[in-house]
Amino acid sequence: MTDNLTGLDRLPAEALAVAHRAGAHGGPVEQLRTDLARTGTATQSSTEGTAGAALALDGDTNTDTRTLSEAGAWWQVDLGSEQRIRQIEIWNNSSATTADFDVVTDDGTVHVSGKALRPTVLDLDSRTRTVKIVTSGTGRVALSQVLVHP
Numbered sequence: 789m790t791d792n793l794t795g796l797d798r799l800p801a802e803a804l805a806v807a808h809r810a811g812a813h814g815g816p817v818e819q820l821r822t823d824l825a826r827t828g829t830a831t832q833s834s835t836e837g838t839a840g841a842a843l844a845l846d847g848d849t850n851t852d853t854r855t856l857s858e859a860g861a862w863w864q865v866d867l868g869s870e871q872r873i874r875q876i877e878i879w880n881n882s883s884a885t886t887a888d889f890d891v892v893t894d895d896g897t898v899h900v901s902g903k904a905l906r907p908t909v910l911d912l913d914s915r916t917r918t919v920k921i922v923t924s925g926t927g928r929v930a931l932s933q934v935l936v937h938p
């Protein structure tokens with residue numbers, strides 16, 4: 789499994805304290821590029837507790853969505869209209885739950901084997917209104933953040 793070299797959340801506490809004193813922040817994803825998902829509408833197949841689907845669109849990698857463990861569990865964002873998209877960033881939840889899943893757009897499906905990273909980055913060229921993450925077997929879909937770039 790590849791380490792997440794971009795996240796502050798995996799640093800040891802001492803290094804994190806130094807990073808924070810230097811002004812680094814571990815939570816919100818700095819939005820440097822257009823993220824079509826931020827204005828989208830999220831839904832999911834079920835919700836565990838208060839871990840609602842919209843928490844993957846709030847710009848904060850410290851907040852997670854979480855479905856129940858079930859066959860074909862899914863999370864989806866509706867972009868509101870068909871968009872040309874070229875990259876999807878999928879940030880697994882902090883306990884790295886989401887694994888072995890399909891990323892479904894209106895014109896294709898990409899399968900990801902193993903656990904999603906923080907982030908897993910998919911380059912593609914698709915015209916789609918929705919982006920759906922569907923577990924291939926039985927399990928949970930739990931995500932910190934999903935970004936969709938044109």
Ligand SMILES: [Ca+2]
Nearest residue numbers: 843848851932
């Ligand atoms: Ca979040």
